[in-house]
Amino acid sequence: MFGNLEYTTLQQIWWLLCSVVGSLFLFLNFVQGGQTLLCQVAKNDLEKSLVVNSLGRKWELAFTTLVLFGGALFAAFPKFYATSFGGAYWVWMIILFTFIIQAVSYEYRKKPDNFLGTRTYEMFLFINGSLGLLLIGAAVATFFSGSNFTLNLYNQVTWNHPLLGLEAAFSLFNLSLGFFLVFNARVLGGMYLLNNIDFTELDVFQGRLRRAVWINFCCALPFLLYVLISLLLRKGYGIGDNGVIELVAYKYLGNLLAMPLVLGLLLTGLILVILSVWLTVYRTSFRGIWPGGLGTVLVGLSLFSLAGLNQTAFYPSLTDLQSSLTIYNASSSQYTLTVMTYVALMIPLVLAYIAYVWRQMDGKKLTAREVTEEESY
């Protein structure tokens, strides 16, 4: 079935599949956003327990999606995996450390005799949700702003900046995307908690969450606008004749106009995010997470599409233009992509059982009684 597909088609399919996984991770960042809201919106032990237990039922899903994102990039675009992870060493290492400390914090935070104390584990959660996401945003932004690497004849990477990837965090454009992700995750986190927790006799807590959604949306907006405007005005990295990489004026604006579907995704996504905040803040809705989450996925998909499709180098090199990575020169072989495409047929089944279990578990809202009297974090 897939054996007859063109190599370039398979490469595009896998870029889209990786983009879907990456965009779903951006949606699931409500976990990280919620973690950073913990000390701001929860003012006592009960409220903290509700926040941690609500997020704690989903943290592993977000974590697993990140692992799958990494695995899918490794399998489909190994040259990117080798170049970026091997070159931008410190940015990825710090991101990793923030996820290590997240993974133990839910389980250990309230356990007796937990050695580091509850507040340390809460701080770990905050670091993961803030620094971790900020750096992920900065790393993703290099898809547009470029990185300092060269590849030799054997495709071995040499990173040409002493900060080994951390220099990404010193660019206004990269930082802006990072801060947008952090604040957008906080918006999603607030909306997820509103959807998941039973607020009977907890009106003040609920009010704090709605205010947090509004404030964080206002914080996210300037960063988003800066990213979008810069993106439309900046030069991009196009693939010319014979695969030669060249700088193209208004490349990403051109990509949007050349791919109306991507433009539609971006606009629909933005509208959905705005709609979700409006519903949450002005209509006191508890379901803002769904349009907000879908909107985030669509914005993510459009950004990844802008970066990699329409003859664009998705991982540009600032020091040697011809070392830049495209979905065509960085991918696995046709055979491997074909095998992986058969495997990907399982994805709908995976999504189906995740949705079923989510519905089973979240059919009833999380109550104060549940976190105080039953098995909980």
Add this chain to the structure above:
Amino acid sequence: MIDVDISLVNWSRAQFALTAMYHWVFVPLTLGLSFLCAFFESIYVRTGDEKWKSLTRFWMTLFGINFAIGVATGIILEFQFGTNWSNYSWMVGDIFGAPLAIEGIFAFFLEATFFAVMFFGWNRVSKGFHLFSTWMVAVGSNLSALWILVANGWMQDPVGMVFNPETVRFEMENFWAVLFSPTAVAKFTHTTSSAFVLASLFVLTISSWYLIKRKHQEMAKRSIVVASIFGLLASVYVGYTGDESAFTVSSSQPMKLAAIEGLYEGEESAGLVVAGMLNPAKNPGDDLDPFLFEMKIPGLLSILANREPGSFVPGIDDLVYGNEAQGVMGVDDKMKLGQTAVADLAAYKEARRDGDAGAAEAALVRFGENSEYLGYGYLRTPEEAVPPVAISFYAFHVMVALGSFFPILFLVYLFFLFRGKLEEQRWLLPVGLVSLLLGAIAQQSGWVVAEVGRQPWAIQGMMPVSVATTNVGVGNVQTTFFMFVGLFTLLFIAEVKIMLKQISIGPEGH
């Protein structure tokens, strides 16, 4: 190729070894305890006895504490392939990346999704669906082991691929050969069944402590019945799969087999060393006796390695310097061919860069003649192909000795338990108490055999670790190494303290 500082290679190896060994403290417990929890809960659902439910929830709590830290360390391993072994990631990512991605799709989501139901779904879903979820966590965690072990098996015995000089990487050409390679199958079955043994020892240790303290005795004995039966069956299977592993090693990694047996000069009717002390002064090629003392079973190694009595098993010297009479090609000869292949590959790449089609074609033909020895071209001396013999030998014999002891321990526990006199055996319970530590030593020894025994290769015979490393600067790797040591130490102390507290609280707290 970039010249890589050897101290960078060693620090990168140290960091990966540290992470992998730390990860493997927790993961085998996850693999086995998930099934034990499923057994316990199945009995509860079948009998409706609330004591089994309480027992299940107690072991699940310990499972959860352990699971979290296993997840935390697992993500580092995946991303370290990129951060510290980027040349490896590029050169074999076409083959190695696929199992990792499949692991994510098939296994991790199964684990992650049903984990929440297993822990927080007791009052949210039906009894049947909860049991189903517990089983799915067990299946998911073991399925994740399948894919990573397939990937590891491929590194030990690279099959189903071809080298592409154009992209300078190995590319997959037969997925099924990778998945069902005898080495991968043996690795998966041996590793997971040994994990079941370790988890059973974990239950035995904690239950023995309760019996010594005369606390929660009924719960302890119920746990011991299930764990000992599971552990006994698993340990018998470990023996069988261990034999299969040795058989595959003899053909795909003969140097590893020679090292773990301390066999320097190949023999027909080679004997199996049961115990011995290596001569520390012994080096490949010299005339010293390899052992200060040894106990051997005559002829058994030939049978285990080749399934043929009296057959020839090559030793380290045969493999390094060759043995023409037995048809064994030495590393020294392979290096010469490998160096030619390296030079021809470089000539091909340069001709392609310069647009000289004729020279490229000629270089490619020459390269094809010796391409199977490419990896040997990067070795500096023939002796570099010999793994650390002492570490491999002792780790192997410790693993085998402990692995032979565990089924006896499970049998003895079951014997006294069914006679109703287990709690009276004050000599036996302390043995059970330390059995977890012995199991952990056996586990770590097993991985030392597998990974140290295949040095210097990242991919057996194809890519030495010195070519696989990221050229990131030794100072950076040293810094992250010590960051990992610090963080792991903190988390390990936290895990142990939490675990001990939960054990002292006991099942009534659940």
